[in-house]
Amino acid sequence: MDMPFLPGLSAPTLPGGPRPGLCTDCGVSRLGDGKACGRACQFIQPDYPAQERRVHGREAKPEREEEAFFGPYREMLRARLEPAAEGAQWTGVTTGLAAALLEAGEVDAVLAVAPDPEDRWKPMPVIVTEAAEMARCRGMRMGYAPTLALLEPARAAGHRRIAVIGIPCQVYALRAIEAELGFERIFVIGTPCSDNTTTGNFHGFLDLLDPKPAGVSYLEFRADFRVELRYDDGRADRTIPFLKLPISKLPADFFPMTCKTCVDYTNRLADITVGYMGGDGDQWLLVRNARGAAMLGLIAERLAVAPLTSKGKRKGAVAGFLQNTARAAGGLPLRSMPDWLRPVVAFLQPRIGPRGLEFARARVEMKAVETVLHLRRAHPARMKNMVPAHVWRLVAPYGLTPEPGEEPRGEP
Numbered sequence: 001m002d003m004p005f006l007p008g009l010s011a012p013t014l015p016g017g018p019r020p021g022l023c024t025d026c027g028v029s030r031l032g033d034g035k036a037c038g039r040a041c042q043f044i045q046p047d048y049p050a051q052e053r054r055v056h057g058r059e060a061k062p063e064r065e066e067e068a069f070f071g072p073y074r075e076m077l078r079a080r081l082e083p084a085a086e087g088a089q090w091t092g093v094t095t096g097l098a099a100a101l102l103e104a105g106e107v108d109a110v111l112a113v114a115p116d117p118e119d120r121w122k123p124m125p126v127i128v129t130e131a132a133e134m135a136r137c138r139g140m141r142m143g144y145a146p147t148l149a150l151l152e153p154a155r156a157a158g159h160r161r162i163a164v165i166g167i168p169c170q171v172y173a174l175r176a177i178e179a180e181l182g183f184e185r186i187f188v189i190g191t192p193c194s195d196n197t198t199t200g201n202f203h204g205f206l207d208l209l210d211p212k213p214a215g216v217s218y219l220e221f222r223a224d225f226r227v228e229l230r231y232d233d234g235r236a237d238r239t240i241p242f243l244k245l246p247i248s249k250l251p252a253d254f255f256p257m258t259c260k261t262c263v264d265y266t267n268r269l270a271d272i273t274v275g276y277m278g279g280d281g282d283q284w285l286l287v288r289n290a291r292g293a294a295m296l297g298l299i300a301e302r303l304a305v306a307p308l309t310s311k312g313k314r315k316g317a318v319a320g321f322l323q324n325t326a327r328a329a330g331g332l333p334l335r336s337m338p339d340w341l342r343p344v345v346a347f348l349q350p351r352i353g354p355r356g357l358e359f360a361r362a363r364v365e366m367k368a369v370e371t372v373l374h375l376r377r378a379h380p381a382r383m384k385n386m387v388p389a390h391v392w393r394l395v396a397p398y399g400l401t402p403e404p405g406e407e408p409r410g411e412p
Contacts (some may be wrong), residue, residue, distance in 0.1 A: 042169045101187060178214070
């Protein structure tokens with residue numbers, strides 16, 4: 001039975017639940033085909049070159065420097081929507097694209113997430129059929145969202161042309177089974193992942209950040225090395241430097257192993273990726289194929305575009321991250337920074353640290369390092385199947401190479 005929403009947005013009751021082990025509950029396990037996970041899951045044996053050829057017409061070209069980091073793309077933009085959409089996490093490009101598809105009649109429905117009626121931070125998969133209702137999907141949610149479980153209800157409702165807004169592990173699974181679904185057309189709007197956790201864990205994090213967490217209405221990890229908090233209880237917005245976050249107080253399993261072993265941070269198989277990492281304060285768009293270009297064209301008149309930037313050096317930051325991650329993956333205590341030094345480094349980071357595209361490169365390399373080290377410790381037998389060649393290329397400059405038996409299978 002659908003939740004009591006206005007016409008144009010519905011939240012069907014979804015069967016089943018996540019599977020044990022490396023599972024982000026993308027929703028495929030809740031579909032009628034019990035064997036679909038084996039064909040679709042990113043955490044079994046992903047084949048990015050084959051999927052890139054199918055989706056984009058070609059594989060990423062490592063010699064084209066940015067594709068080595070971010071995957072195939074036609075155009076990369078620093079942009080913002082003007083005026084910014086009220087309630088958006090950044091300026092509203094993601095939901096703006098989906099709304100424009102509905103307005104233009106390019107799709108019948110959009111699969112997305114909205115806030116749960118009982119918890120603003122909990123994601124609730126929804127089917128949106130009216131452009132105005134996309135506004136209810138703005139903002140960040142934290143927790144597992146089985147969005148792909150909506151594929152069957154959407155098809156049963158008669159929708160034949162759809163758009164899906166998803167994170168990388170959802171999009172990989174969607175692409176793997178796309179040809180089997182029977183839709184006439186699927187547009188994919190991807191967002192880079194951002195180290196998910198359970199909604200309950202996220203509430204624990206908010207409790208550590210703020211004395212009145214119920215009043216926090218917005219949280220964002222920004223590219224200037226700060227977390228921004230906004231409130232709906234009358235308090236003024238504030239920012240917290242990354243170095244002053246209470247990370248040491250979080251439980252060891254705050255981030256699940258799936259997020260520690262992600263091999264696609266930038267959503268390589270989306271038609272268009274919309275994020276912030278390379279935006280230097282604006283949104284960062286990677287138009288990956290003709291469908292992505294067509295979508296962007298629908299909102300082009302509302303976009304303010306600025307030159308891409310790249311500042312600072314990432315090598316030292318990534319090397320330091322590798323050392324700390326190696327200690328953590330080996331069960332050793334992290335080396336903590338002296339309290340007197342934290343304000344100094346917090347002051348210097350946004351001024352001399354990596355920014356713009358260099359920040360995005362650093363973050364992608366860090367995720368690749370994290371994947372190799374954590375998977376090697378926790379699931380060594382999976383290394384040869386789960387770690388694609390593009391991840392090994394990213395970590396090679398930092399001395400991480402495949403050990404015997406870890407070489408990717410079936411890739412160049």
